[in-house]
Amino acid sequence: MYYAIIAEDRADSLNARLKARPAHLDRLRQLQDAGRLLLAGPHPAIDSEDPGSAGFTGSLIVAEFPDLEAARAWATDDPYVAAGVFTDIKVKPLRKVFPE
Numbered sequence: 721m722y723y724a725i726i727a728e729d730r731a732d733s734l735n736a737r738l739k740a741r742p743a744h745l746d747r748l749r750q751l752q753d754a755g756r757l758l759l760a761g762p763h764p765a766i767d768s769e770d771p772g773s774a775g776f777t778g779s780l781i782v783a784e785f786p787d788l789e790a791a792r793a794w795a796t797d798d799p800y801v802a803a804g805v806f807t808d809i810k811v812k813p814l815r816k817v818f819p820e
Contacts, residue, residue, distance in 0.1 A: 722758055722816050723791035725781040727800065728808040734775035737762075740803035747798065748781070756784040758816065778806070782814060 729737065751757040760781040764771035779800070785791035792811045800806045 722814040727806040728778040740799040743799035758782040
């Protein structure tokens with residue numbers, strides 16, 4: 721089943737985010753290589769593909785996990801959590817309808 725991981729950034733998290741980004745992306749690539757990643761990306765703080773110093777307000781990851789507990793465990797082990805970027809993480813089951 722798919723799960724949506726919805727994470728909120730703390731204020732002024734850009735520098736910590738940039739430092740932890742390589743490790744964060746490595747984990748996402750592992751999901752992608754296993755065919756389990758549906759989508760992932762950050763929420764820009766402003767209406768722009770490249771928000772520059774405005775940074776980001778959080779991230780969305782949609783990936784396949786065996787169950788809710790496994791999805792939560794994966795989310796709380798993210799390098800952005802260890803770096804103090806994410807202040808709040810919600811993990812919710814997601815039933816994919818589109819695209820088919």
